[in-house]
Amino acid sequence: MAETLLFNALREAIDEEMARDDTVFVLGEDVGHYGGSYKVTKDLYDKYGEFRVLDTPIAENSFTGMAVGAAMTGLRPIIEGMNMGFLLLAFNQIANNAGMLRYTSGGNYKIPMVIRGPGGVGRQLGAEHSQRLEAYFQAVPGLRIVACSTPYNAKGLLKAAIRDDNPVLFFEHVLLYNLKQDLPEGEYLVPIDRAEVVRPGKDVTILTYSRMRHHVLQAVKTLEKKGFDPEVIDLISLKPLDFETIGASIRKTHRVIVVEECMKTGGIGAEIIASINDRFFDELDAPVLRLSSQDIPTPYNGKLESLTIVQPKKIEEAVEKMMALQI
Amino acid sequence: MVQERTLPVFQATSAKISKAEGLMLYEDMILGRFFEDKCAEMYYRGKMFGFVHLYNGQEAVSTGVIRALRQGEDFVCSTYRDHVHALSAGVPAREVLAELFGKETGCSKGRGGSMHMFSAEHKLLGGFAFIGEGIPVALGAAYQSKYRRHAMRDKSADQVSVSFFGDGTTNNGQFFECLNMAALWKLPMIFVVENNKWAIGMAHERASSQTEIYRKAAVFGMPGVEVDGMDVLAVRAAAQTAIARARAGEGPTLIECLTYRFRGHSLADPDELRSKAEKEAWQARDPIKKFEAYLLEQNLANQEELKDIERRIQAVVDDAVKFAEESPEPNPDELYRYIFAED
Ligand SMILES: Cc1ncc(C[n+]2csc(CCOP(=O)(O)OP(=O)(O)O)c2C)c(N)n1
Ligand SMILES: [Mg+2]
Numbered sequence: 001m002a003e004t005l006l007f008n009a010l011r012e013a014i015d016e017e018m019a020r021d022d023t024v025f026v027l028g029e030d031v032g033h034y035g036g037s038y039k040v041t042k043d044l045y046d047k048y049g050e051f052r053v054l055d056t057p058i059a060e061n062s063f064t065g066m067a068v069g070a071a072m073t074g075l076r077p078i079i080e081g082m083n084m085g086f087l088l089l090a091f092n093q094i095a096n097n098a099g100m101l102r103y104t105s106g107g108n109y110k111i112p113m114v115i116r117g118p119g120g121v122g123r124q125l126g127a128e129h130s131q132r133l134e135a136y137f138q139a140v141p142g143l144r145i146v147a148c149s150t151p152y153n154a155k156g157l158l159k160a161a162i163r164d165d166n167p168v169l170f171f172e173h174v175l176l177y178n179l180k181q182d183l184p185e186g187e188y189l190v191p192i193d194r195a196e197v198v199r200p201g202k203d204v205t206i207l208t209y210s211r212m213r214h215h216v217l218q219a220v221k222t223l224e225k226k227g228f229d230p231e232v233i234d235l236i237s238l239k240p241l242d243f244e245t246i247g248a249s250i251r252k253t254h255r256v257i258v259v260e261e262c263m264k265t266g267g268i269g270a271e272i273i274a275s276i277n278d279r280f281f282d283e284l285d286a287p288v289l290r291l292s293s294q295d296i297p298t299p300y301n302g303k304l305e306s307l308t309i310v311q312p313k314k315i316e317e318a319v320e321k322m323m324a325l326q327i
Numbered sequence: 328m329v330q331e332r333t334l335p336v337f338q339a340t341s342a343k344i345s346k347a348e349g350l351m352l353y354e355d356m357i358l359g360r361f362f363e364d365k366c367a368e369m370y371y372r373g374k375m376f377g378f379v380h381l382y383n384g385q386e387a388v389s390t391g392v393i394r395a396l397r398q399g400e401d402f403v404c405s406t407y408r409d410h411v412h413a414l415s416a417g418v419p420a421r422e423v424l425a426e427l428f429g430k431e432t433g434c435s436k437g438r439g440g441s442m443h444m445f446s447a448e449h450k451l452l453g454g455f456a457f458i459g460e461g462i463p464v465a466l467g468a469a470y471q472s473k474y475r476r477h478a479m480r481d482k483s484a485d486q487v488s489v490s491f492f493g494d495g496t497t498n499n500g501q502f503f504e505c506l507n508m509a510a511l512w513k514l515p516m517i518f519v520v521e522n523n524k525w526a527i528g529m530a531h532e533r534a535s536s537q538t539e540i541y542r543k544a545a546v547f548g549m550p551g552v553e554v555d556g557m558d559v560l561a562v563r564a565a566a567q568t569a570i571a572r573a574r575a576g577e578g579p580t581l582i583e584c585l586t587y588r589f590r591g592h593s594l595a596d597p598d599e600l601r602s603k604a605e606k607e608a609w610q611a612r613d614p615i616k617k618f619e620a621y622l623l624e625q626n627l628a629n630q631e632e633l634k635d636i637e638r639r640i641q642a643v644v645d646d647a648v649k650f651a652e653e654s655p656e657p658n659p660d661e662l663y664r665y666i667f668a669e670d
Binding site for chain 2: 049056068071
């Protein structure tokens with residue numbers, strides 16, 4: 001076991017996959033000489049050279065399309081979005097070409113690529129650098145969307161995402177890069193299509209992902225003391241959702257709370273609730289509750305910013321409220 | 328009188344093509360022309376749907392460039408006006424027509440349609456329906472060639488990647504972004520602008536501050552050449568130079584082909600903006616007629632040989648229609664197939 005910071009876990013994942021398969025390469029802004037804005041590609045340029053760790057001009061839409069073309073012709077590109085928000089400029093290439101081209105081409109091409117980088121709210125970076133983009137992308141057919149949340153899953157998921165033959169949007173969170181955890185010495189993969197049961201429980205299912213996992217776990221500490229026994233599930237895969245794990249939990253608890261960092265309107269939670277109603281309505285003892293961030297551009301002011309996202313206290317209250325409901 | 332750009336001079340006699348080459352080029356242009364004429368007929372007969380953009384008039388560009396490539400090895404990237412590029416790249420007429428009919432036997436399994444022709448086998452990277460978005464994809468294929476050669480030490484990796492697009496598209500950022508990256512990394516890439524003077528109803532000079540598109544290459548430190556896009560030999564010569572350069576690792580080239588489409592933007596376009604005089608002036612420069620005259624004049628072919636080709640190609644096109652008509656529609660049970668790599 002080696003204590004590893006999350007950004008280094010990601011770095012190890014990329015390093016190991018690049019060593020294993022020479023069609024894997026990284027491209028993006030400042031990934032080479034500079035080592036990545038969050039140091040996820042530190043020293044890889046020296047190790048693998050300029051072709052495999054490619055510093056691109058600031059041209060998001062075009063270098064994303066270029067990665068699509070490279071993936072179509074047999075390479076396995078990993079794009080680093082310096083900040084995932086910048087990928088709004090690449091929305092066309094991500095949606096039309098990464099996401100849909102395989103289908104449109106009737107299976108002529110596959111697009112094995114990973115688009116990864118920092119996102120999320122919490123460092124007072126202002127609206128444009130503190131985006132919650134996962135919901136924007138979830139409607140695109142053909143994309144897989146993954147959110148990591150711990151050094152352990154970050155490493156295993158990224159390795160699995162690189163080996164996956166589909167385009168994977170891989171969300172990291174700016175506030176989680178310095179999380180520490182002991183990681184196994186040997187190689188391991190974490191499947192990108194499976195949710196993770198973080199804490200088994202019987203009272204209520206809390207579905208969450210990315211940084212909100214940690215807010216949920218903070219709330220759960222208090223809730224445990226009060227005698228509650230929630231089940232915490234980290235969705236990991238935001239698209240497609242792992243309804244096997246979600247369903248098994250609902251059959252046990254019959255109550256669901258979604259805690260998400262994206263905005264409420266058209267969010268991941270909205271999709272989850274609709275799908276739960278479709279699939280598991282008869283299992284529910286109460287309407288699904290949704291805690292989302294506010295439908296506003298992320299404000300700069302620290303107090304306003306923290307009001308924008310879901311805080312642990314809100315999660316405690318929601319669980320208590322739900323458990324108080326008489327059936 | 329229509330004000331036109333002065334056409335670059337090209338000494339056709341310097342091209343020195345063999346009889347076989349001449350007949351091959353002629354046949355490819357005839358295929359493009361007859362195929363598109365059949366499409367118009369089929370569209371009006373309700374056999375194909377959606378937007379259908381025909382290529383009539385521009386055949387010398389597709390034939391001149393693609394037929395100078397290594398078929399099935401070099402990459403071709405098109406737009407929504409992609410039927411003829413697909414044909415020149417070797418995709419069988421049957422598969423292109425079946426795709427237009429929405430059939431399972433189409434090159435994109437009936438999922439793509441007119442604007443989305445794909446064939447991995449023929450290294451056709453696609454028909455792309457949004458303007459400009461194919462340019463970065465072609466650039467990625469070019470990067471891939473260079474990557475294999477240098478990072479994977481594959482000496483055989485010298486494939487060239489060609490991206491076709493229109494004059495209107497050269498005002499889109501992806502064009503400039505990719506010119507920069509292609510030149511910066513000396514990629515084996517060829518940018519082929521089919522300047523047909525119009526972007527739907529937007530006249531080129533109303534959209535571009537510098538209308539001579541080939542000049543934009545110099546800013547990026549790459550050669551930019553202007554060719555008569557109605558002269559297949561001129562286009563072929565420019566393409567051959569660019570291909571040799573790309574293969575030798577010397578980097579990209581921008582070729583601006585001055586051409587014209589003989590039909591409206593799509594079959595849904597009433598084509599009311601372009602003047603009769605302009606259309607007639609360009610019709611008179613029909614690339615197929617021009618090349619036919621050249622072949623006869625140079626004694627590279629006689630009338631009978633050319634008629635033979637036309638008969639044979641008409642049969643190919645008729646056979647494609649029959650094939651497409653008789654082909655099955657996609658199986659509704661496979662509605663979800665091809666979303667992910669596993670299906
Ligand atoms: C991103 C995008 N914007 C708008 C359109 C609609 N559109 C289709 S073709 C076209 C004109 C393109 O002209 P040009 O690049 O000169 O190509 P041509 O059609 O003349 O071959 C436009 C505006 C589109 N397909 N994609
Ligand atoms: Mg045009």
